[in-house]
Amino acid sequence: MNTLAPxxxxxxxxxxxxxxxxxxDWTERYQYLIDLGKQLPPFPEDGKTEEYRVHGCQSMVWLVPSGDASNMHFDATSDSAIVSGLIALVLRVYSDRxxxxxxxxxxxxxxxIGLAKHLSPTRSNGLAAMLVKLKAYAAAKL
Structure with missing residues (x-):
């Protein structure tokens, strides 16, 4: 397990x-989200394929699983700064578990944290689609 992960x-x-x-306020929270997104590790270009693309997102999002049932790791990226921040939060909760x-x-x-009230409907749908895909990858390992 990643030693930095809770x-x-x-x-x-x-x-x-x-x-x-x-x-x-939410101006500061959005800035924090953008900053988190900038800290995502570099994403391999070969992961940007249709197979790993998350559909349902307004922006482009790719989610690549690795590992096995005992420890799954996810790499993800987006072409949107705020969505990249959302990815950073999702990976903190779900990756390396x-x-x-x-x-x-x-x-x-x-x-x-109030995200549900402050995301546009398209971003909320995209976040939900990302979580569905991530959980489907994990369920396939069980």
Whole structure:
């Protein structure tokens, strides 16, 4: 397991909620999301294929799984700064975890930090599509 990753998906969600609580308004939170997106590791160009593309997103998003049922890792990227930040949050919660934990974990942080109210409908749909695809990859390993 990545030594920087919290011990559980639940802890990762709590950490995200704590971080977003520091910001007073959504302008600051969006800037933080953009900054998180800029910190995503480089994404291999050969991962930008139709097979790994997440459909349902207004922007282009690719999600590549690796690993096995005991520890799944995800690489992802987007052509949108805010979506890249959303990816960074999703990967913190779901990447480098057992497939069973990934499938069982509901994305409570989306409600908790108020994202659900502050994303456009197309971004919300895209985030939901990304989570569905990620969980499907994990379920296929079980």
């Amino acid at each position: 011990a559980s998906a639940a802890q990762a969600q709590q950490d995200i909620a704590d971080e977003f609580a520091f910001f007073g 057992p497939a069973a934990e990934i499938v069982a974990t509901e994305p409570a942080f989306i409600q908790e």
